[in-house]
Every structure is written in structure tokens, then in C-alpha cells.
Amino acid sequence: MLNHSLYDKALMNRELSKPTSVFGLPLRVVVGIFVGAVIVLVLFLLSLCITSRRRNSTSNRRKRNFEKTQTLTLADTKDIEEIAHHESSSAVDRRPPAVEIQIGIGKREHRVVFSDRQSSGESRGTSVETASYGGGSGVSSLPEVSHLGWGRWYTLRELEAATNGLSDENVIGEGGYGIVYSGVLGDDTRVAVKNLLNNRGQAEREFKVEVDAIGRVRHKNLVRLLGYCVEGAYRMLVYEYVDNGNLDRWLHGEVGDFSPLTWPIRMNIILGTAKGLAYLHEGLEPKVVHRDIKSSNILLDRQWNSKVSDFGLARLLNSENNYVTTRVMGTFGYVAPEYACTGMLNEKSDVYSFGVLIMEIITGRSPVDYARPQGEVNLVEWLKTMVGNRKSEHVADPKLPEMPSSKALKRILLVALRCVDPDAQKRPKMGHVIHMLEADDLLFHDERHTWR
Known part of the structure; x- marks a missing residue:
């Protein structure tokens, strides 16, 4: 076998x-x-x-994306509903999906990389290629950025038409991170349009910060952000137009022998600015630290009411937290000493800047002026010396049409000096500053009546 x-x-x-x-x-x-x-x-x-x-799946997805883009294009010219506190719980969350756009088109100075991350830190980035925007009948494709839930989403065509094609003649302000243009929309609304420029990656950060900080904020002493434009390589912010320009112009510009800013007007500007800051520090959660309080960022309307503007450097902080940074941001002469030395940031940094602003409004002097004698270059140190030598009556702006009483001047100087205390813990909160200013305002009124 x-x-x-x-x-x-x-x-x-x-x-x-x-x-x-x-x-x-x-x-x-x-x-x-x-x-x-x-x-x-x-x-x-x-x-x-x-x-x-896979090809069938990709084709279907592209078809859905195209239909979505077309829907967004048609919705561009419509107002975006403003989210109010009384909205029902069934309201749709309209925060934009996380988008990364890397674009090499348009003017070189307008090229940016915009990144919007989810709060969890995860990204759903989607690369988008956008055709160059042009007039005529061509249609530019839009990035997949949904409505933010407040204000209005303006198209680039609308804002170019409003500002005469971003004309140099419409420029009303220019800074390190953007150019501000005056404009008139189709419904005759006057606006200020900030076109953010790419400056070492600051453009997309400033866009996100301003939207987060004041997108939904409404306060009479804060400049209102009406809407935005995210199209192609452009990042634009649309604000309400404030008629009288900024405070710096009226303090340091050519206004003649006598300034139109009388003592009562100056006190009203100080009080209004304090109320705006108090709302940022104590009326919001998380609180907002502005980081760049200065005269050129205080706008004035026709009634000389003040409005705090330019939140591009702002920080959102939790109630009990400080923020430590290795990169100090702000304007020389206004920056708090502890922030400049250690990078420790909280609302007391704004209080210091506000104290410098009070001194600037009272004296008509710049915080740092190298054209003055050596002992008068730094406004804070000079004013401390003058008060210490009992010469406070000589610090008021000589362009004031009427000088305040000695007592009124000394009381507002006391508020300013408390705000610039070298020890941040000893500086008052903005709510306490308002209390002092409003109490003084009654005193100022009585004293003006008696003096006259």
C-alpha cells in the first residue's frame, strides 16, 4: 500500500x-x-x-459644497440676524466652521492666512482656492465661512463701492495692522471700513480678536462693530462712523489759540471713556483688556461723547486670571510699568493707561515729548513733580478757553495719580473710578456755578 x-x-x-x-x-x-x-x-x-x-463619493461631496457655496453667495447681501439673549433654545448656532485659507492672490499687502480654530483646539481646516476678485460680470468664489450670528456679512463688491474702490481719498486712519476708509453704503449709512493688512501674521489674529471681543457688544461708549467681510484674501471690519474724529486730533492738532474742548467737555470725555472700560472689565465674562488705551483710539461724536475703538490688541481673560506674555504690546508712554517689565497683564494695565490719558486730556501734552526740556519729557513724572511742588494750578492746558477752579483741578489730578500708581494692586478698578468722577462732576458743576 x-x-x-x-x-x-x-x-x-x-x-x-x-x-x-x-x-x-x-x-x-x-x-x-x-x-x-x-x-x-x-x-x-x-x-x-x-x-x-470613491470617485462617486467625491463627486457628490463636491456637488454639495458647490450648492452650499451658491447658497452663501446668494445670502451675502442679506442682513445676518443679531443673536439676542432672549432667543429660543432652538436657534441655530451660526459660528463659522473652522477654516484655513492660504491664498496667494490679490494685492501683495492684502495676502493673509486666516485660521479659525474650534474651542476644543481641533481643526476642521479646509483648503480653499479662490479666484481673483474683479469687476464686471465675473463672480468670485467665496470661502466656506458661515454667518457669525451677529451684524452683517458684507461682500467685497459692496465695500469697494462704498469706499470708491478703497480710494486713498477715503482714508481716515492708518495703523500698523490696517487702513481705515470712510464709506457710504447703498442705504446711505456712513461707515468706517478697516482693511486689515498682513503684518507678520497680525491680520488674521486681529480679525478674530475684534470679532470675539466686541462682535456682540453694545455700549454707547464703545465703537460698534457692524459687520465684516471675509472674501478671497481680504479681511475687513465695518464699524459705525463717528463724526468728530479722534481725541488726539483735538488735543495735539492745529485748533487755533483756544481749543474747542472746554473743561466740561474734557470731563465728559474722561467719564465716558471710563464707563466704556468699566463695561469691558466688569460687565463682560470673560472680561476684555484693551491693551492700547490712548488718545488716538478714543473717537468723538458730534456731542463730544467718547467711544473707545480699535480692539486689535485686546485680550479676553477669565475673572480671576492674569495673562503673562513675552511680547508686550501697546503704545510707548501709555504702557503700565509692571506689564512692560514682566509681561503680566490684567485690567489694571488698562487703568494705568487710562490715568495717563486723563493727564493728557488735562494738560494737552503728549505722554512722551522729546521736544520739551529734560524734566518734562515724561508726562507722568513731570506731573508728579508739579503736584509734589504744589504747582498743580500750572499744569492745565493753556488752550482751555476757561480754566477750572483749583479744587476741581486737584481732584481730577488725584484720580489720575491713583490710576498710575506704580503698585498695580493699589490702582482703583474702573467702577470705583467712575464713582469718583461722577461725585467730582457734581462738585465741578457747583463750583463752576459759584465761580461764574
Whole structure:
């Protein structure tokens, strides 16, 4: 039996070893090649099937994205509903999906990389290629950025029409991170349009900061952000137009021998600015630290009411937290000493800047003026010296049409000096500053009446 089995195996090996007509290859080799070819063919067919399914899926996704883009394009000219506190719980969350746009089109100075991350830190970045915007009948594709839930989403065409094509003649302000243009919308609304420029990555950060900080904020002493434009390489912010320009112009510009800023007007500007800052520090959660309080960022309307503007450097902080940074931001002369030295930032940094602003409004002097004698270059140190030498009556702006009483001047100087205390813990909160200013305002009124 065993011999018979061995005989069969030997016979089979002999048959498989016989050469065939296929290049004289043994039968076993030909069979192996055939089996291998069948396996390859099966794998190839499976690959084709999977590729076909993926193509169909991609095609469907592109179709949905195209339909979504068309919907967004049609919605551009419509007002975006403002989210109010009394909205029902079924309201749709309209925060934009996380988008990363890397674009190399448009004017070189307008090229930016915009990044909007989810709060969890995860990104759903989607690369978007956008055609160059142009007039005529061409339509530029829009990035997939949904409504933010407040204000209005303006198109680039609307804002270019409002500002005469971002004309130099419409420029009303220019800073390190953007150019501000005056404009008139189609409904005759006057606006100020800030076109953010790419300055070492600041453009997209400033856009996000301003939207987060004051997008939904409404206060009479804060400049209102009406809406925004995110289109192609452009990042624009649209503000309410404030008629009388900024405070710096009226304090340090050519206004003649006597300034239109009377003592009561100056006190009203100080009080209004204090109320705006108090709302940022104590009326919001998280609180907002402005970081760049200065006269050029205080706008004035026709009634000389003050409005705090330019939140591009602002920080959002939790109630009990400080923020430590290795990069100090702000304007020389206004920056709190502990922030400049250690990078420790909280609302007391704004209080210091506000104290410097009070001194600037009272004296008509710049915080730092190298054209003055050595002992008068730094406004804070000079004013401390004058008060210490009992010469406070000589610090008031000589362009004031009427000088305040000695007591009124001393009381407002006391508020300013408390705000610039070298020890940040000893500086008052803005709510306490308002209390002092409003109490003084009654005193100022009585004293003006008696003095006259």
C-alpha cells in the first residue's frame, strides 16, 4: 500500500516536470503562473470597484459644497440676524466652521492666512482656492465661512463701492495692522471700513480678536462693530462712523489759540471713556483688556461723547486670571510699568493707561515729548513733580478757553495719580473710578456755578 502511494507521487512529479509548449516551461511552473495571474486580476477588479466608489463619493461631496457655496453667495447681501439673549433654545448656532485659507492672490499687502480654530483646539481646516476678485460680470468664489450670528456679512463688491474702490481719498486712519476708509453704503449709512493688512501674521489674529471681543457688544461708549467681510484674501471690519474724529486730533492738532474742548467737555470725555472700560472689565465674562488705551483710539461724536475703538490688541481673560506674555504690546508712554517689565497683564494695565490719558486730556501734552526740556519729557513724572511742588494750578492746558477752579483741578489730578500708581494692586478698578468722577462732576458743576 505504501509502495503504491509513493509510486503515484513519483508519477505526478514526473507529469508536472514534463516540459510544455509554453516556452518549454515545466507544467508546474505554468500552473503557478496561471494561479498568480488570476489572483492579480481579482485584486485589480477590486481596486477598480473601490476607486469608482470613491470617485462617486467625491463627486457628490463636491456637488454639495458647490450648492452650499451658491447658497452663501446668494445670502451675502442679506442682513445676518443679531443673536439676542432672549432667543429660543432652538436657534441655530451660526459660528463659522473652522477654516484655513492660504491664498496667494490679490494685492501683495492684502495676502493673509486666516485660521479659525474650534474651542476644543481641533481643526476642521479646509483648503480653499479662490479666484481673483474683479469687476464686471465675473463672480468670485467665496470661502466656506458661515454667518457669525451677529451684524452683517458684507461682500467685497459692496465695500469697494462704498469706499470708491478703497480710494486713498477715503482714508481716515492708518495703523500698523490696517487702513481705515470712510464709506457710504447703498442705504446711505456712513461707515468706517478697516482693511486689515498682513503684518507678520497680525491680520488674521486681529480679525478674530475684534470679532470675539466686541462682535456682540453694545455700549454707547464703545465703537460698534457692524459687520465684516471675509472674501478671497481680504479681511475687513465695518464699524459705525463717528463724526468728530479722534481725541488726539483735538488735543495735539492745529485748533487755533483756544481749543474747542472746554473743561466740561474734557470731563465728559474722561467719564465716558471710563464707563466704556468699566463695561469691558466688569460687565463682560470673560472680561476684555484693551491693551492700547490712548488718545488716538478714543473717537468723538458730534456731542463730544467718547467711544473707545480699535480692539486689535485686546485680550479676553477669565475673572480671576492674569495673562503673562513675552511680547508686550501697546503704545510707548501709555504702557503700565509692571506689564512692560514682566509681561503680566490684567485690567489694571488698562487703568494705568487710562490715568495717563486723563493727564493728557488735562494738560494737552503728549505722554512722551522729546521736544520739551529734560524734566518734562515724561508726562507722568513731570506731573508728579508739579503736584509734589504744589504747582498743580500750572499744569492745565493753556488752550482751555476757561480754566477750572483749583479744587476741581486737584481732584481730577488725584484720580489720575491713583490710576498710575506704580503698585498695580493699589490702582482703583474702573467702577470705583467712575464713582469718583461722577461725585467730582457734581462738585465741578457747583463750583463752576459759584465761580461764574
